[in-house]
Amino acid sequence: MKRNYILIAVLLLSTIIYSCKKNAVQDISSPISGAQIKFFNFGLNSPVVNFYANNTKVSAASSTTGTESSTTGVAFAAVYPSTNAYAVMTPGTYDLKAKRPSTSTVDPDQVIATINSTLADGKNYSLYTSGLYNTTTKTTDVFVVEDALPAIDSSAAYVRFVHACYNANAFTFIMKNTTTGIETVVAPSVSYKSASAFFRIPMGVYDLILRYPSAPTTNVVVRTAVSVIKSNTYSFSLRGDITLPYTGTATNRPFIDNTPNR
Template identity: 70%
Template sequence: MKTKYIILTVVLLSITIFSCKKNAVQNIARPISGAQIKYFNFALNAPVINFYANGTKVSAASSTTGAESSTTGIAFSTVYPSTNAYTVIASGSYDFAAQRPSTLTTDANLSIANLTKQVDDGKNYSIYLSGIYNTTTKKTDIFAVDDVLPAVDTSGAYVRLVHTSYNANAFDLILKNTTTNVETPVATNIAYKSASPFVKVQQGVYDLILRYPNTTANIVVRTAVSVTKSNTYSFSLRGDITLPYTGTAVNRPFIDNTPNR
């Protein structure tokens, strides 16, 4: 039932911000059912982009003029939608493009990544820009994962690991309860451009720890992440693994926490 409310909310929002202007945000066929998709810009040094599906914009900030903003869109390290909602499009095969804003004086409408993907009614997907943006070719990596969401479970939460760091080896993800210090492995040997299945964990506050398989050294850590029962989370590694994960460097290794539901 919650999924239906999310679909309805997103459709109503899309209709509200729709305009007959060429650069307005459009809802493909305005479906009342369809595939649900989240979009991530986790490519290092990537510029602001918007996502298109078969030439129709499917992610953007709303506009009061109908003209596309040259600065507002999905910047590096951000997600659309940023909440636990998804966008909705009709099922079918799409060419998804991460495209520069049309109002730029340089590289207007330039696609920096393309992905052909079949999406189906009633299913959820996440599309990630990943790797590092090449300033010469003006391209970056892109991949999609199927979000096989478990049924809502009031006795616990579900989590997974998505690996988007192009220069990092495969990782294990361990959740360390900050109250009991008990460590729970939840993902094993997850390589670049892949995701683990969702795994049930108990509600609590956890340190998220990434280690190389069969080792004990902590490589990337994010502390004090709250995990709430009935919810589902994607923990996504992004950044340059050669940098220390501490500090404030934009490109440092970092474990993003995005709720799927």
């Protein structure tokens, strides 16, 4: 009889361990409690950073997928969490900071950007470091936008444009269907440090086009052949130096990032 008790205990322990694995099935029928935020390190020439809420490191905390960022931090052009998830935080008002890792050989623990922001329960946000990293003051621009996510639409996708390019004027954001050639204006004039509302668009493959409102037929930045899948929500964010050509492989070229919000 004692052996049977031991066997039952082992089986129960095995079940618990298996259910705790990060690839175990999760209950997603209820909304996540708390404020949710994504972090974009888009400051031009920005160093690797970690993101903090007051003095608590956020970009090394578990995301809703159970993954963690690299111990070295979030590099330029990277996003945390890197998946279509958000970091979950207790609602409140915070000094949100981008800070050099303490293990960095250059300027350890240097705060390069700070913004005071109130994060509300049940709402989603995105923080962007942006602008040109100043090597003298060791700072860069930063801004926060609310991600007013629309209801999931099983027949279409939702997209928006975020302007994080410090030396570019307001842009009109256009999506051109590569099959039909039809152009759709998603956002007519979006200025630096701001975001358009989410826009419903049919599933398909699109060229992403930016034009200045004053020159509505001249393409300034283009990203070709981006797939948009129904039921999903995307942020298309401009980063880089607008004085450089968008073609080629230069790290600092103007580039339209594609990050799913969910």
